[in-house]
Amino acid sequence: MSSSYGTFSTRQEERRKRTVPDRVLIRRVYNYAKAHKRNLAIGLSATVAGAISGLGSPYMHAIAIDRIISPKNLSGFIWWIPLFVVIILGNYLFQYIQTYQMRIVGEKVVAKMRDDMMEKLQVISLRYFSEGEAGRIISRPTNDANTVRIFLRVGLTSILVDVSSILGAFAIMFYLDLRLSLLAITVLPVAIVLVWFLGRFSRAAYRRTLVTTSGLTARMQEDLAGIKVTQAYAREKEAEEKFSKSQHENVKATIRAILISSSYTPFVIGLRLVGTMIILFYGVNAVLTGTITLGVLVAFTEYQFAYFMPLVDLVTMYDQYQSAMSAIERMFDLIDTKVEISDAPPERSVAIQ
Amino acid sequence: MSIAKPLLDYAKSLRPQKGLTQSVSAFKRLMKYHRKYSSFVVVIVVLAVLRSILFSIEPLYTTFIIINVIGPPSNTSLLGGYLLVIILAGIGFTITNFVLLFTQGVMSQYIVRDIRTDYYRSLQGKSFSFYDSMAVGDLTSRATVDLQLVDMFLRTWLGTVLNAVFTAIIIVAIILPISPTMTLIAMATMPLIFYVTTRLWIDTMPLFRNMQLIIGRLTSYIQQNIIGMKTIRIFRREKDVVDGFKEVESIYVNTAISAGKIQSKYMPLGPSILTLGIVLVYVYAGYTLGIPGSALAVAQVGNIILFARYMMRLTFPIRDVSQTLGTWIAAYAGLERVLEITDAPRNVEDLPNARDIKIEKGKLELENVTFGYVKDRPVLDNVTFTVEPGEKIAILGATGSGKSSLIYLIPRFYNIQQGSIKIDGKDVREFKLASLRKQIGVVLQDVFLFSGTLKENIAFGKPDASIDEIVQAAKLARIHEFIESLPTGYDTAVGERGITLSGGQKQRITIARALVSNPRILIMDDSLSFVDAKTEQEIQSAIEEAAKTRTTLIIAQRFSTIKTADKILVLESGSVAEFGTHEELLAKSGVYKRVYETQFVQKTSPVLEKAGDV
Numbered sequence: 001m002s003s004s005y006g007t008f009s010t011r012q013e014e015r016r017k018r019t020v021p022d023r024v025l026i027r028r029v030y031n032y033a034k035a036h037k038r039n040l041a042i043g044l045s046a047t048v049a050g051a052i053s054g055l056g057s058p059y060m061h062a063i064a065i066d067r068i069i070s071p072k073n074l075s076g077f078i079w080w081i082p083l084f085v086v087i088i089l090g091n092y093l094f095q096y097i098q099t100y101q102m103r104i105v106g107e108k109v110v111a112k113m114r115d116d117m118m119e120k121l122q123v124i125s126l127r128y129f130s131e132g133e134a135g136r137i138i139s140r141p142t143n144d145a146n147t148v149r150i151f152l153r154v155g156l157t158s159i160l161v162d163v164s165s166i167l168g169a170f171a172i173m174f175y176l177d178l179r180l181s182l183l184a185i186t187v188l189p190v191a192i193v194l195v196w197f198l199g200r201f202s203r204a205a206y207r208r209t210l211v212t213t214s215g216l217t218a219r220m221q222e223d224l225a226g227i228k229v230t231q232a233y234a235r236e237k238e239a240e241e242k243f244s245k246s247q248h249e250n251v252k253a254t255i256r257a258i259l260i261s262s263s264y265t266p267f268v269i270g271l272r273l274v275g276t277m278i279i280l281f282y283g284v285n286a287v288l289t290g291t292i293t294l295g296v297l298v299a300f301t302e303y304q305f306a307y308f309m310p311l312v313d314l315v316t317m318y319d320q321y322q323s324a325m326s327a328i329e330r331m332f333d334l335i336d337t338k339v340e341i342s343d344a345p346p347e348r349s350v351a352i353q
Numbered sequence: 354m355s356i357a358k359p360l361l362d363y364a365k366s367l368r369p370q371k372g373l374t375q376s377v378s379a380f381k382r383l384m385k386y387h388r389k390y391s392s393f394v395v396v397i398v399v400l401a402v403l404r405s406i407l408f409s410i411e412p413l414y415t416t417f418i419i420i421n422v423i424g425p426p427s428n429t430s431l432l433g434g435y436l437l438v439i440i441l442a443g444i445g446f447t448i449t450n451f452v453l454l455f456t457q458g459v460m461s462q463y464i465v466r467d468i469r470t471d472y473y474r475s476l477q478g479k480s481f482s483f484y485d486s487m488a489v490g491d492l493t494s495r496a497t498v499d500l501q502l503v504d505m506f507l508r509t510w511l512g513t514v515l516n517a518v519f520t521a522i523i524i525v526a527i528i529l530p531i532s533p534t535m536t537l538i539a540m541a542t543m544p545l546i547f548y549v550t551t552r553l554w555i556d557t558m559p560l561f562r563n564m565q566l567i568i569g570r571l572t573s574y575i576q577q578n579i580i581g582m583k584t585i586r587i588f589r590r591e592k593d594v595v596d597g598f599k600e601v602e603s604i605y606v607n608t609a610i611s612a613g614k615i616q617s618k619y620m621p622l623g624p625s626i627l628t629l630g631i632v633l634v635y636v637y638a639g640y641t642l643g644i645p646g647s648a649l650a651v652a653q654v655g656n657i658i659l660f661a662r663y664m665m666r667l668t669f670p671i672r673d674v675s676q677t678l679g680t681w682i683a684a685y686a687g688l689e690r691v692l693e694i695t696d697a698p699r700n701v702e703d704l705p706n707a708r709d710i711k712i713e714k715g716k717l718e719l720e721n722v723t724f725g726y727v728k729d730r731p732v733l734d735n736v737t738f739t740v741e742p743g744e745k746i747a748i749l750g751a752t753g754s755g756k757s758s759l760i761y762l763i764p765r766f767y768n769i770q771q772g773s774i775k776i777d778g779k780d781v782r783e784f785k786l787a788s789l790r791k792q793i794g795v796v797l798q799d800v801f802l803f804s805g806t807l808k809e810n811i812a813f814g815k816p817d818a819s820i821d822e823i824v825q826a827a828k829l830a831r832i833h834e835f836i837e838s839l840p841t842g843y844d845t846a847v848g849e850r851g852i853t854l855s856g857g858q859k860q861r862i863t864i865a866r867a868l869v870s871n872p873r874i875l876i877m878d879d880s881l882s883f884v885d886a887k888t889e890q891e892i893q894s895a896i897e898e899a900a901k902t903r904t905t906l907i908i909a910q911r912f913s914t915i916k917t918a919d920k921i922l923v924l925e926s927g928s929v930a931e932f933g934t935h936e937e938l939l940a941k942s943g944v945y946k947r948v949y950e951t952q953f954v955q956k957t958s959p960v961l962e963k964a965g966d967v
Contacts, residue, residue, distance in 0.1 A: 220496055294658075
């Protein structure tokens with residue numbers, strides 16, 4: 001929910017339909033990222049490696065319990081301890097590289113886009129700066145750039161981490177036990193439908209808050225622009241009353257949006273517990289009949305934890321992704337603006353006598 | 354000099370040390386805002402305890418299942434009961450968590466509203482000096498963008514912190530009786546994790562603060578660039594603007610990357626250390642439990658699993674806390690920017706003994722008035738003059754001679770430093786501000802109309818004015834006919850969604866606005882110089898009418914205004930150079946005569962004379 005409702009972005013701006021397909025926008029952003037190919041490649045590989053190494057942990061628990069501690073086969077620690085430590089350190093190292101490299105790429109790409117926008121601003125026709133239009137233009141190198149910056153910093157890596165975690169967890173679960181895996185993922189469709197459904201409500205409620213927020217912003221701007229008049233006529237109290245009415249509208253709309261967004265996580269964690277229950281119900285019998293070991297059962301409950309959270313994260317990331325794409329589109333819109341009057345080439349320039 | 358030089362110097366001057374103490378005091382301020390909602394806080398604390406307990410049930414019952422159901426001896430009849438507890442705890446957790454998140458969200462909205470209200474209220478009381486130095490865009494973005502960051506923090510922080518604390522306490526409470534030694538080993542890494550988290554906070558906080566401050570300035574730099582684009586094009590400073598921008602931007606990017614480096618170093622460290630702690634638990638358990646050489650009892654294995662799973666549960670609260678610290682870093686820089694304005698002094702305030710005083714006649718006396726925007730640099734120096742009730746005074750002077758400052762001192766838009774201003778013999782500081790300002794009609798230099806109808810705009814100073822009063826004022830201001838010619842008359846909307854008015858029309862509406870309450874004293878900053886002859890004539894006629902029955906001070910650009918004035922006041926670099934009637938001053942052969950001859954007689958007098966005759 002952390003997209004920025006800008007100071008200047010007006011209603012139409014938020015509601016405007018996107019026309020450029022995502023893949024075109026992504027390709028163009030990638031063109032900017034190309035300058036930092038090395039950082040990008042290292043960062044992306046580290047992201048995937050980090051997510052997968054993170055998944056090694058529950059499996060190592062299962063091994064420790066089943067093969068070393070339970071049977072009291074302590075010599076196993078000789079290889080288990082170094083291996084686990086390597087996995088943990090590797091995981092740490094990958095996360096470090098990922099966060100650092102992706103930060104470099106994100107910051108530099110947005111900076112370059114912003115520089116390009118600034119350069120373009122200096123040459124495009126002055127009619128873009130006419131009254132009313134200025135606000136929209138200002139929000140591109142500021143609010144929009146910030147939205148994209150946040151997305152590239154947090155959103156993009158989370159999406160990668162989430163996808164790798166989910167796929168990795170599935171792979172390991174299916175490797176450990178096919179039947180139990182199938183049972184474990186039965187709650188998955190329910191969770192996805194639920195989150196998607198809530199997401200739709202949440203987006204609608206969120207859009208309403210955009211309207212009330214921009215109303216509040218407009219009120220504030222006008223009040224401040226006319227503050228000298230208000231003071232000259234001692235109308236401060238009335239202005240305050242009007243403002244608090246705008247605030248009230250905004251608070252009401254936001255609380256409604258919060259009501260919906262607050263239900264996301266609890267419901268999903270609740271469903272996860274249902275999943276755990278199913279695993280335990282069938283898993284206990286499987287352990288008793290000797291189909292799986294105790295360690296595998298415990299690992300299953302942990303893997304279920306490991307893929308469920310990223311999944312929720314991924315679904316909620318959708319909003320962030322959408323607003324980042326709109327912001328990117330608006331930024332390119334400015335960068336692509338045609339220059340109507342360009343300087344004459346030097347050989348044709350005329351000296352004014 | 355480069356256009357971006359001040360910004361660049363600012364970005365370079367930012368030193369990282371200050372962040373931490375500032376952050377602590379900002380946090381204290383935020384806590385004060387929570388005080389009003391202590392009942393919310395209590396509910397959140399209670400729910401957080403409940404939520405932590407319900408969250409900790411599943412691993413415990415899973416262990417019960419391992420020990421008692423799987424066995425040996427295995428006893429599958431118990432399974433249903435245990436699973437029921439797990440699912441009930443799950444439902445309880447869902448509800449508790451939902452109510453908690455929602456309560457927290459509602460509280461955050463109330464607190465943000467309170468902060469914004471305080472901010473807005475403080476803005477209403479700021480003097481003109483404050484607004485002379487601040488940009489509207491910047492002030493608005495503090496109340497929106499910056500407060501949004503505070504909102505993000507408020508929505509999660511309390512629950513997250515409580516969750517970490519309570520979950521840790523409850524987990525320790527459960528595992529301690531099972532094995533004190535193993536608990537000690539499991540928790541051994543906690544101080545280290547605490548250290549890492551604190552380190553992350555201390556090291557990145559100042560950098561993020563700098564980033565926030567730079568981005569704030571950068572935004573207004575872009576705004577100014579866009580608003581002043583015409584000027585930049587005319588003087589061909591485009592390259593300068595962009596180069597300066599790039600330089601500041603690169604400082605920003607470098608700061609962001611160093612902050613990123615620290616974050617990437619410390620952020621994944623906490624969970625990794627915790628996992629290493631699990632290794633210790635396994636090794637300890639492996640070597641101490643059971644008899645060497647033979648398999649462990651299921652109960653013992655179950656307990657080890659319980660320890661390991663609880664520790665893994667702790668990684669989430671730890672991760673959440675360091676994320677919340679991240680939101681705080683952004684929030685506090687935003688909060689700092691808001692409070693900086695809220696806390697700025699008001700400058701002009703009611704004195705303790707101020708009261709409502711009615712202005713009966715409108716006599717005005719200025720005695721040794723000295724005033725400056727900056728101390729020791731007076732804009733007005735020792736100004737003394739008296740205006741009798743009903744007199745019309747035209748004020749003349751070069752740009753920067755202190756004309757506007759002088760008339761704006763009367764309704765106390767600024768405070769004088771020395772001397773006194775009296776109305777009907779009473780010092781303006783004896784008046785309540787509202788009482789004083791409501792009785793003085795003001796036409797500001799900047800012709801600003803609020804979005805709304807023409808009627809509302811004219812009646813701005815007297816919302817309960819009858820339609821007759823409004824029409825009367827509009828007639829005096831020579832705008833009535835124009836308004837009547839509009840299809841919707843006085844109900845026509847102006848502003849963003851309404852009609853566009855010319856500068857001259859706007860000015861006459863602001864004159865009507867000043868006249869609607871029929872003030873005894875009228876001050877006008879008439880600096881609208883570049884208008885066509887017809888408009889000029891209409892405005893002139895409006896001013897004539899308006900000034901007829903009241904004490905009027907007018908900053909004049911037009912000769913006709915000056916000629917019809919009772920007296921003329923000539924200001925020269927903050928002092929009264931000459932004061933008297935047109936004839937008196939001409940006879941003096943001083944500044945006025947010189948100005949009169951060079952500016953009015955030769956160039957524009959035919960038009961102006963004609964206008965004045967109307």
